[in-house]
Amino acid sequence: MSAESQNPLEAPPWLNAPPLDPYPFEETFDLRHGPDLHPSLLGLLPYVGKWRGRGRGGYPTIEEDFDYGQEITISHDGRPFLYYESRSWLIDEQSQPIRPAGRESGWWRPVGDGQGDEIEVLLSTPTGIMELYFGRIDGLKIEMATDYVLRTPTAKEVNGAHRLFGIVEGALLYAHEMAAVGQPLTPHLSARLLRVGG
Numbered sequence: 419m420s421a422e423s424q425n426p427l428e429a430p431p432w433l434n435a436p437p438l439d440p441y442p443f444e445e446t447f448d449l450r451h452g453p454d455l456h457p458s459l460l461g462l463l464p465y466v467g468k469w470r471g472r473g474r475g476g477y478p479t480i481e482e483d484f485d486y487g488q489e490i491t492i493s494h495d496g497r498p499f500l501y502y503e504s505r506s507w508l509i510d511e512q513s514q515p516i517r518p519a520g521r522e523s524g525w526w527r528p529v530g531d532g533q534g535d536e537i538e539v540l541l542s543t544p545t546g547i548m549e550l551y552f553g554r555i556d557g558l559k560i561e562m563a564t565d566y567v568l569r570t571p572t573a574k575e576v577n578g579a580h581r582l583f584g585i586v587e588g589a590l591l592y593a594h595e596m597a598a599v600g601q602p603l604t605p606h607l608s609a610r611l612l613r614v615g616g
Contacts, residue, residue: 452496455494461528462537466616467491467615470487470489471610472488473506473610476614477598478604485610487507487513490502496582498527501525502524506518520543524540527539537560538551546570550567558586561580562582563578576596578603579595589611591612593610
């Protein structure tokens with residue numbers, strides 16, 4: 419049947435095939451279960467897991483600094499990249515939750531000569547910002563800076579960012595600097611997260 423004569427509201431036969439079983443491949447943040455970690459991810463092995471803790475944030479355009487809780491999950495499915503998901507929430511002086519805050523997800527992918535010393539990271543937020551980072555893996559430290567930031571027309575003006583991650587005494591620490599809304603690269607967020615899974 420030619421494309422001209424096909425009714426656009428009529429489903430082609432292959433769409434009427436029987437339903438499939440659920441997604442058959444496992445993704446895990448617990449290295450004791452699921453697929454083997456891809457060899458190119460060995461330099462990132464200490465980061466795989468579920469992390470939870472607290473952080474502090476601020477910015478010149480924000481009236482007051484703020485405290486937040488955060489949970490980061492870094493998982494894999496056996497292929498040569500990691501899935502990264504972060505959820506945070508504002509907390510009060512007694513560490514009680516106030517409301518949801520920043521959220522982002524994306525992919526970490528080591529590249530280079532097979533030694534895993536370079537990393538490409540793609541992160542996106544529900545507020546219309548996508549950031550492409552290039553960086554380096556140096557032992558238990560990862561340093562990355564944006565190569566490109568893409569924003570929707572309604573997103574806040576973000577022009578660049580720099581992030582530093584490290585595993586220190588078993589905890590995941592990070593610092594995030596941001597260039598946004600007319601400000602140069604300026605400290606924005608920092609946190610210490612403890613491993614709660616994996």
